[in-house]
């Protein structure tokens with residue numbers, strides 16, 4: 001992956017509420033190109049590994065339960081300044097603090113069930129994208 005790419009997941013709450021189409025529309029209307037995408041479901045081992053950085057946080061068990069309870073949409077997105085611009089588009093982790101018009105402001109209910117993930121650095125975008133996709137699944 002190059003530095004103009006980021007990785008996202010539309011989380012189980014977003015999928016359950018039927019918001020895949022609305023969120024993807026907002027993402028593409030904001031200038032992101034979809035490079036890779038799949039509907040999939042994390043195993044407990046997947047979620048524990050993906051969120052290993054949070055393993056000592058009190059919310060970790062609930063985070064793993066939440067992220068494995070149903071399907072997610074995983075995607076790699078391309079745009080100049082992708083990581084930073086996507087984090088601006090999704091808004092603050094806590095939707096009550098997310099700016100008006102951001103994805104979490106519009107579609108998330110709580111800090112724990114916050115609808116979307118966005119990588120926090122170019123390095124993590126590469127690691128997270130490769131966690132879900134092989135090179136031949138990236139366009």
Ligand code: CMP
Pocket residue numbers: 054059063093111112113114116117118
């Ligand atoms: P995200 O930033 O995508 O990745 C880590 C996730 O942990 C975060 O989204 C939330 O889903 C969850 N999370 C972060 N902070 C808290 C918190 N204080 N309480 C509960 N869940 C949290």
